[in-house]
Amino acid sequence: MRDSLEKKYNFETGMYRPPSEGGSASLLVRLTRNCPWNHCTFCAMYKSEKFELRAPKDIIQDINAMHDIYLQAKKISENCGHEGQITAPSINEFMQKTPELYFHPGISMLFNWLVAGGKTVFLQDADSLIMKTNDIIQVLNHLKTSFPTIERITSYGRSRTIVRKPVADLKKIRNAGLDRIHIGLETGDAALLKKIKKGATPEDHINGGLKAMTAGFQVSEYWMPGLGGRALSNNHSKHTALVLNKINPHYIRSRPFTPRPGTLFFKKSGNDLDRQTPKEQLVEIKRMLETLDVTSKICFDHAGNHWTTPNGRLLLNQSYEGYTFPEEKEKLINRIESGIKNYS
Numbered sequence: 001m002r003d004s005l006e007k008k009y010n011f012e013t014g015m016y017r018p019p020s021e022g023g024s025a026s027l028l029v030r031l032t033r034n035c036p037w038n039h040c041t042f043c044a045m046y047k048s049e050k051f052e053l054r055a056p057k058d059i060i061q062d063i064n065a066m067h068d069i070y071l072q073a074k075k076i077s078e079n080c081g082h083e084g085q086i087t088a089p090s091i092n093e094f095m096q097k098t099p100e101l102y103f104h105p106g107i108s109m110l111f112n113w114l115v116a117g118g119k120t121v122f123l124q125d126a127d128s129l130i131m132k133t134n135d136i137i138q139v140l141n142h143l144k145t146s147f148p149t150i151e152r153i154t155s156y157g158r159s160r161t162i163v164r165k166p167v168a169d170l171k172k173i174r175n176a177g178l179d180r181i182h183i184g185l186e187t188g189d190a191a192l193l194k195k196i197k198k199g200a201t202p203e204d205h206i207n208g209g210l211k212a213m214t215a216g217f218q219v220s221e222y223w224m225p226g227l228g229g230r231a232l233s234n235n236h237s238k239h240t241a242l243v244l245n246k247i248n249p250h251y252i253r254s255r256p257f258t259p260r261p262g263t264l265f266f267k268k269s270g271n272d273l274d275r276q277t278p279k280e281q282l283v284e285i286k287r288m289l290e291t292l293d294v295t296s297k298i299c300f301d302h303a304g305n306h307w308t309t310p311n312g313r314l315l316l317n318q319s320y321e322g323y324t325f326p327e328e329k330e331k332l333i334n335r336i337e338s339g340i341k342n343y344s
């Protein structure tokens with residue numbers, strides 16, 4: 001009995017999702033395992049893990065398991081007079097009846113999502129669009145039919161993968177319900193992209209970003225202040241802005257570079273990390289923003305955007321919707337200038 005319940009309610013959950021899909025915000029559905037590229041020198045994610053496509057039937061089985069859990073909790077809620085709403089008492093009773101799931105790695109995520117209204121979904125892991133188009137569509141259809149409360153579905157996607165997919169296929173995936181793609185641009189500088197082994201050129205990033213925009217996705221591009229150290233800072237800020245100007249994505253998100261032990265970057269650099277000071281990081285960001293000519297949301301929605309004011313408050317708003325450009329460009333640059341003055 002115990003084994004059969006564990007099997008019935010089994011579903012996979014991966015490690016990573018963007019902060020904007022965090023907390024109770026999103027249901028995590030694992031389409032693939034790990035990263036098909038896995039060479040970026042700064043990246044510590046998935047490093048010891050092998051990439052694997054998952055069969056659509058296995059993903060659909062995961063969705064069915066999550067849906068079965070939902071139905072059981074809903075039934076309990078109806079019996080308690082909570083009209084089918086997933087509430088703390090209905091979850092407690094469900095868990096008392098199925099203690100086999102106490103150590104299930106995805107159960108809290110699923111219940112948090114249901115309590116929050118079951119609205120947003122993030123498809124894991126690093127590059128879902130690498131799946132065959134019809135397979136993704138099959139999964140999206142099943143997901144939306146199983147949970148009609150879903151309002152937004154997002155995923156990570158690599159520029160090189162998007163470049164290889166026909167626009168017609170991207171449009172089909174968009175129409176099937178994938179709303180937003182999070183793309184790791186990191187930098188628009190050709191030499192730096194090569195140095196970090198991103199496996200994409202500035203042209204790939206431009207073409208991939210534009211293709212995703214043409215297909216109708218919301219596009220969220222991530223760049224890494226500090227990635228080029230002091231030596232490449234000028235080129236990094238300038239060329240990143242020029243690439244982003246060509247894409248004009250919906251979101252531009254700052255993920256300041258931190259050398260992480262265990263990464264290739266860390267091993268190769270030894271004691272010579274060429275790291276920027278907090279002040280130099282702000283100067284680089286300011287230069288990038290001055291060259292930026294977009295109608296995007298500029299976001300600093302990550303703890304790595306750490307700069308503070310003299311009274312200890314965060315210098316930059318860490319909201320997921322960020323600053324609206326061009327309207328708030330001047331205000332943001334002034335704010336960064338005030339931060340630069342405060343750091344010696």
Ligand code: SF4
Nearest residue numbers: 035038039040043126
């Ligand atoms: S593509 Fe993304 S997940 Fe893969 S190695 Fe590069 S940064 Fe890491």
